[in-house]
Amino acid sequence: KLNVAVEAVQRGLEGLTYLLTESSKLMISEADFQDSIHVLGFSDELNKLLLQLYLDNRKEIRSILSELAPKLPSYHSLEWRLDVQLASRSLRQQIKPAVTIKLHLHQNEDQTTQVLQTDPSTLLHLIQQLEQALGEMKTNHCRRIVRNMK
Amino acid sequence: ILDDPDLKDIDPTVLKHCHAAAATCILEAGKQKADISAISTCLEDCKLDKERIEQFCTEYQKNKDALEILLGSIGRSPLHITDVSWRLEYQIKSNQLHKTYQPSYLVTLNVENSDSGSHPDIRFSCTMEQLQDLVGKLKDAAKSLERATQM
Numbered sequence: 001k002l003n004v005a006v007e008a009v010q011r012g013l014e015g016l017t018y019l020l021t022e023s024s025k026l027m028i029s030e031a032d033f034q035d036s037i038h039v040l041g042f043s044d045e046l047n048k049l050l051l052q053l054y055l056d057n058r059k060e061i062r063s064i065l066s067e068l069a070p071k072l073p074s075y076h077s078l079e080w081r082l083d084v085q086l087a088s089r090s091l092r093q094q095i096k097p098a099v100t101i102k103l104h105l106h107q108n109e110d111q112t113t114q115v116l117q118t119d120p121s122t123l124l125h126l127i128q129q130l131e132q133a134l135g136e137m138k139t140n141h142c143r144r145i146v147r148n149m150k
Numbered sequence: 151i152l153d154d155p156d157l158k159d160i161d162p163t164v165l166k167h168c169h170a171a172a173a174t175c176i177l178e179a180g181k182q183k184a185d186i187s188a189i190s191t192c193l194e195d196c197k198l199d200k201e202r203i204e205q206f207c208t209e210y211q212k213n214k215d216a217l218e219i220l221l222g223s224i225g226r227s228p229l230h231i232t233d234v235s236w237r238l239e240y241q242i243k244s245n246q247l248h249k250t251y252q253p254s255y256l257v258t259l260n261v262e263n264s265d266s267g268s269h270p271d272i273r274f275s276c277t278m279e280q281l282q283d284l285v286g287k288l289k290d291a292a293k294s295l296e297r298a299t300q301m
Binding site: 071072079081088091092094097100119133 | 218235242272287289290
């Protein structure tokens with residue numbers, strides 16, 4: 001339908017793909033993009049189209065590329081339940097509170113679930129530790145690094 | 151017990167029987183959380199004399215709490231979380247993607263198996279928002295625990 005040879009279309013596609021992914025990966029500015037494609041000697045109108053294509057799709061391309069980096073399973077969600085153990089085969093008349101947790105993790109399209117349990121004091125300890133972790137990003141040290149790395 | 155010099159004059163089979171009987175009695179008492187009077191009555195029915203009953207009960211009382219803890223810990227349960235560690239990273243780039251500039255947390259949950267005791271840790275990564283979600287849900291659980299204890 002395009003009246004062009006198959007190889008030409010294929011090469012055109014590959015070239016376009018390469019242009020867009022490299023530009024998105026490096027997150028180059030508009031000016032740099034324009035300078036880069038200027039060398040190819042296309043018409044101004046085509047250059048404008050390419051730039052628009054780059055800007056429109058850059059975010060999505062970057063999010064797809066971020067999936068390719070080495071990763072650990074990542075947190076997806078968590079469900080919890082309060083239980084009290086009243087008796088067991090080896091001991092009657094207990095009152096043993098526990099929190100049962102279902103942890104949902106994702107890894108490269110696999111979804112795993114872990115059922116875990118913890119006691120009240122460990123739960124409070126977990127909360128305290130993780131709140132400290134959250135607070136770290138707000139410290140001066142981290143703020144300085146974030147500022148200087150841009 | 152079989153090596154104890156004080157007991158070497160007694161027939162080992164009898165010794166084993168006594169040991170088994172005593173152990174069974176103690177474990178049943180512990181399991182049922184029997185009080186001293188119930189144990190005494192039971193031992194009286196077995197025709198033990200008063201002095202021996204008293205000795206038994208005193209020893210039992212001394213070790214009752216440890217016994218209950220031990221009995222309570224027997225049994226299956228899901229993996230038990232014992233501790234958590236975290237690591238905060240700031241990602242700059244990967245070979246697939248440059249200029250990422252994102253904080254990311256690596257959380258490790260130390261867990262224990264009720265059967266074998268140890269188990270490989272559970273590790274996962276999360277963003278700040280995800281960690282906030284996690285902590286929020288844990289706090290909900292803690293609040294509802296608090297409310298339950300006040301009922």
